[in-house]
Amino acid sequence: MKRVVPLAERPLHRWECSKASDTNELLGKTLKLTLTGIKMSKQHVYQRSDYDYFASIDSLWKDMDALGHINHTVYLTYMETVRMRYRKHLGIDDNRRDAKIGYILASVKIDYIRQARHPATFDIGERICRVGNSSFDTLTAVFIEDEDSPVVQARFTLVAYSYTDEMTVSVPDAVRKACRCL
Secondary structure, eight states: OOOOOOGGGSOOOOOOOSSOSSHHHHTTSOOEEEETTEEEEOOOOOOGGGOSEEEEEEOOGGGBOTTSBBOHHHHHHHHHHHHHHHHHHTTOOOOSTTOSOEEEEEEEEEEEOSOOBSSOEEEEEEEEEEEOSSEEEEEEEEEETTOSSOSEEEEEEEEEEETTTTEEOOOOHHHHHHOOOO
16 A cells, blocks of 8 residues: 655645855856756846837736735736737737637736836737748737846737638738748
8 A cells, every 4th residue: 555645744836046146146047947857047148139029017906915026917908909010910809709710818927026116107019930831929028118138028829710611721912921930
């Protein structure tokens, strides 16, 4: 019979930080984390000049969490708002139920780089960085106004979809033309 190990006797997961001795030194440095033997490296941080389209959003009082900084979930809302504006800028009007082609969000990879506090004006940068047959990726970042390094960056994979035919469709030419690969 297998022995159940009481919680008090279980080993704790250890996070080991290299190149930094305390939390304040972690900002802006490469950080390697070890969690029970799995190593993760911080992704490359893209700068303002890496993005093709920008729109500004002002933070709201409700965007803060109990710690006084912008809550991590709010950044996704900012990014979605600007993603919709960018598609409209490209001439893709898909924000309607009767649109011929819509987009399904298939995945999100987000990197929280540093915190921001309210009040703030954010410039959200957008770039289409990969196009496949029926999907494409956008690179999105949230910058504090007039700063070159982002607070948050993310990569979204979207799938072109016909809700009428209930099937994936080819990515429109407007998206293909706007793509600037990494």
